[in-house]
Amino acid sequence: MKKNLFFALLLTFGAFATSFAQAVNDTVYVTINRLPVKVNPIASRDSVYAGQSVNLTVTNCIGTVNWNNGLTGGSVTINPTTTRYYVAQCTSSAGCVGAKDSVRVVFKSLISPIATSASICFNESTTLTAPSTCTGGTITWSNNSTGGSITVSPTSTTTYTYTCTYTGSGTSNASGNLTVQVKPRPLAPTLVANPASILTGASSTITASNCSGTISWTKPDGTPITTGVSGSSLTITPTATTTYLAYCTTNGCSGPSASQEITVDSPIPSVAFSAPQICQGDPITITASGCSGTYVWSSGQTTPAITVTTTLSNYTVNVLCRTTAGDSAPKKIKFKLN
Template sequence: MKRPILLPIFFVFCFFQFGFAHSEISPTEKKQKIAITKVATTKKAVANIAPTITATGNQSYCPLSNINIVTNISITDPDDTSTEAIYIQISSGYNLGQDVLFLSNASSHPTIKSSWNATEGKLTLNSPTGVPVSYTDFVNAIKDVQFFNSSATATGTRNFSISISQANYLPRNGHYYEYVPNIGITWTSAKAAAELRTYFGLKGYLATLTAADEAQLAGKQAPGAGWIGGSDSETEGVWKWVTGPEAGTIFWNGNANGSTPNYAFWNNNEPNQSGDEDYAHITAPGIGIAGSWNDLSNTGSTSGDYQPKGYIVEYGGMPGDPILQLSASTSITIPSILSTTPATKCDPGSLTLQATASIGTINWYNQSSGGNLVGSGTSFTTPIINATTTYYVGITSGGCTTNRTAVVATINLIPTITATNSPVSNCGPSVVTLTATPSSGTVNWYADATSTTTLGTGTTYVTPFLNASTTFYAEAVNSNCTNGTRVPVEVKIYPLPAVSDEEKIICQSNPVTLDAGLSGMSYLWSTGATTATIQVNDIGNFYVDITSPAPENCTSRKNFTVIRQIVPEIKVVTVKETTVTIEVTNTAPYFEYSLDNISYQSSNIFTNAPAGIQTAYVRDTNFCNSDQEQFIVITPPKFFTPNNDGYNDVWYVKDFEVYPKATISIFDQYGKLVSQLSATNVSWDGTLNKNPLPSTDYWYVLKLDDSGVEKRGHFSLKR
């Protein structure tokens, strides 16, 4: 380093140093501010010129080997010959726990010590005594820095950034990332502080992490967690980058279950808007996904994992930024097959297989190890093959030979339908199971010979409910290979014999005939009979299975219930003037009634019955049983008043004298005969032996002839 030569300027230098000690300043900023003093130390001002570092060495890496990260490197600085430290970081592709950088042949570099930070993936080279080290010594040491990965199956690419500054460098976009510790700083203060920082003329801003490698380097590999430049304070749930060149770019919509239009790296269940949290923050180590984001309020918590501990500053991409070469980058690529594309063909033939590799020459083999080299390059066309064949692809690069990856050339033979269960018959509407056997593969089912809509797939197909005969079509398919021929599978729906159950009445000991009701069928009765009709003598349940002729052979069962009905029995015949009601001991809906044994009715009530001796009839509708009873249709008065007023002075039955053999016996309440009426004595005056009898009820027995048919009743004598 050039040293100041004027004492007054030395105080200026001390002033800047004092300012550095009381502000957040990186070692690089110190170098920049120190450069200001150099202007004052010479009569002719000379600006501090940023160093330039270049490196070569993009190489292949063989797993479990050590490899130098550069093949050549140079550092050019017109006004300096030394610096405090060099930082070498695995800036992308870093695998914590497997990758490591180390200084080999350390004894050859006595002016330099090395230290490896596994969390950041960073190797620091600096002086063991704290004094600046010459660029020459650093160059020689960098040439001896090596990379090692402990996995035999390591994959991918590792990018190395070699920087004079401690800021993390991402070769992909040429940006630098610096973590600034500051416990409890608010987001708005962090944003303002970041925008005051510069890095060799590059303007600082709160980091905007727009890709996975950027989030890995500035988050997971950063030395601490803190604020980044995202916020939804303008519109809740619409997260934007509000700093740097990406200001205004939306990167997330919604809460934890939202979505991103480009890239976001939220922690589990974040953002969660837990208390007006509008600012993006890299989550503390040990909380969920390493290096991921959470949302916080402007202040965050006052302690614990959600207390802000600092912020991430990004440099690069701003208008007016100078072009710098403060860092150089190299990479190593582990030879691996990135992708393979198998091929499939219908019937024997030649197929083209494809593969892509991370680096090196792709070779094709006919065996997983050993065997013959059959081709090279990203594609390989097989010879004509008759069956599915597996080939193997591997890589040769930089003396490394990778394990081989299988790539299959599949031959699917075009199948045919070899058998079906057509025709399938079913008695009556139903679902039906169809079957078809392919020579290989499976079967697609269709409603017709040309439809493009598949009804089902498989060697069996259950139809929907069918009411009529229908034809379906089966086509054999083997991994999309088919001959295009559809085989009809016929479903025949035969009608069932139409039957309805019956209830039959058996009369006393007479047999009843049960009739199947359909001719030209086969019959099998529950009694074992095979005729169309049978006779039974007992009550009970019987059935007949009725089967239609071949080819239908459909069977329906007809059930018979044989019962014996209630025997009709007349209990009483009630006569009210000319209305007759026939009352039976037990009623039944199959009883019918008559007064002449000719005309029968379902009602037991008759009106306008003729006077005289009549007969009531009742029978069941099957003519099994009947009953009858004679009765008299005549209407004695209900009372009489023997008071000589000329009205109802005697008890007289109208038309009684018409019946010459008619008699009426009148009794008092004790059963004593008090009068006897006949065709010659048709009325009673209420006396016995010319003595008036008391007012009370009297009973009568009326007979119209000698048949024994009588009518009984009572009436009242009122005085």
Template structure:
């Protein structure tokens, strides 16, 4: 995985990069060659402290230099005062004259002991005035200080108005950055407004109830919860709702009356039935007379007087008892139930009931989600059948049993692409002449074959931050390169990438000024992408062939003057659709390689992409922008050492020295074209003349007399 420049700067003294512009006074009138001097010895650095808290100052002193001491943060002089915001290493060189410099001094490391900011969670985001609210602070090993000056890992109290909380962590006498803000809204529960999609329905028909205007939980008069629900009343019913916030409840809403109509026609049935020997069962359909011809296709036989009662399993062969018959008109409304009493008279040489009403069973597929590995089935019983037992020929797991079964696919099932299910009912009379029922059904994957496992991967690399000035405001420009890869066995379609910039920047106090996106051909950029709110999809469509990858460049300009941190981290998410319509996804990892450990699974690589600034503001006198470093690795980002904001009529003379003071590159009319190869010194004999990664010292002279003396980092 590629390493970000900021991490390199901090991690090794050869990668120091806190570079500010310094205008050299008294530029020598004659150009002096670097290799004609006697190189001075490196200065010796001492400091007033090595461990500080954020915001404290340290005085650094360099001795042993008879010339000018130039520090790695761009300042000059034998003594400087620094106030680093994070752990930083400082070095210096001794310059006897332009082009005549010493090696780097030994590093002085200042450790900034900034504790982690607390992470706040609240027991409620919306509450009423009578309820206590508790906030908890985690991620702090020291003392938590709340914004109201209270102390402790928890804050509990009753709020009279909406309030916003922050906290800091104090550890070893050092104070952390403030936590992210947590707001608790105080509101009185408003009386909800209730409506229904239909206020007059037939029995067994449904209507949707909706309650609006509530910031809390909707509670209905029949005990249900939720702002929208489907009801199927079997009689005329009145519904009301209240809004609840914590323990506070609103007044009850106005009532909504759902009228349940029944068929106007009355059923005329025989209310008493008997069996006919030798059968020990009766046929409920014999209760229906010729006077009910208009309803002859709309009968329901139930075990109870409600239309929602359990249906009679075998109306043509029932045992003794009371059953209920409903009619249904052409409008779908049910009649009132008519009770039918069945009396069974014993018969000589009687036919067992289970023979006249044999057990039957069928399997119905309720739902199939092959991607999630879940199958739901229902057994439809008939005759004398009792509850079934379920089996499969795969290695999956039944999580429910009975009339309905929920089955979780095994890896064997997925590879085969199909499962054979069996539902069997027990023998209703044991050793008698009857038998149970059994049925089998094969459930296959939607494609009739096991879907292959498709893999999408996403890498995200940040370029070095660039300072800009726009409308008298200092801005930071960050460019991210996102590389999306198809690591599976089939093409991917509808490739999308989402990146939430609010979470990365706005949450820390930074202001997003502008966002631009460009992408390789074949990818469709969302023209409305802002990275804020709900608009976080920057790549809306695209295709990826097997083994291919495509790139997207996301450039963000930020005002960080009010930011409460110097480090920004974020992740992006990539999704794609495989040949079976299944969505595969991956969260980005730091760098351009989506699977840096090469184990075939990019999902276990999700290191966030981090950018660290070395100050919240550049020097106010900054007019010419000189980068702190560059990465000539051929990835299209920061491959050249580019000096920005130069007046068009100026010429630039550039000299670059390695850490031993040897000249490795020179251009008397520089055109922003240096790619990290040497044109001076012993490195010319290396392959392609490529200079090794590391920290270099350079001098830039402009034709208007300005002279810039700095350090840079080259990191491929």
């Protein structure tokens, strides 16, 4: 009886030991994959102009680099049109995604070049200056000039384009433009004087026409004339023969000058005698001078010199100067018997 009990206990213990051993050896192992390191994206340039490209690179990713613009890869090329951040993440072969990091690329818009005047008159020049946003680039203009500032003298309205070329990581261009308006100059005005020849002390009026703008009057040396101006007319009282100039200005552009001469004649001729004194009955020659027209004597003669014979009585001889401006006052020559 005792022998049978021992055998039964032995069988029971043996079965328990076998079951325990099997339980101890039934282990399942789970692999934990490390997250990829945080990437460090780098841009080949931190600012760009229209048409320029940028290379974005990540070198510390063992796996696949994913960008927030949909591109993948450790090196991608972009052509920005706005300023933005480009975010990158590294995904391992196990599908683990690392921390995000970003790099900012600034988009710069090229502004039009600056001109000393964007509107000039014919035969004038203006200076064009490219904006400073082309720092680091080479500027070329559409007229084949180079440099940041050029002087141009267009004969008609012209648009100038400048190109800023960068040759860093690959050649890229950006451009801007400016239109220089060329305004025509007016023609010289037409001048008419009324009258063109005057006597000393008289006035003349010069009227300008053929000008749709403003008439300006000057002396031959360029001195402006403002006295006597009324609209497009000038009234003057010169004491000697004088030339007057007028030019037309339209839309801020002045044209060539026209000229008008006003002739001033002496009012009274000068006279000279063939002898300072004479005897009664002797002839004497009187010569007149200083007249640009015709001498007219009281005897009706029209020569510069006449000869008269003295008489027993006192008498007078007159001479005047006749021009297109009229007759001067007479020069009176009185003969007196002593």
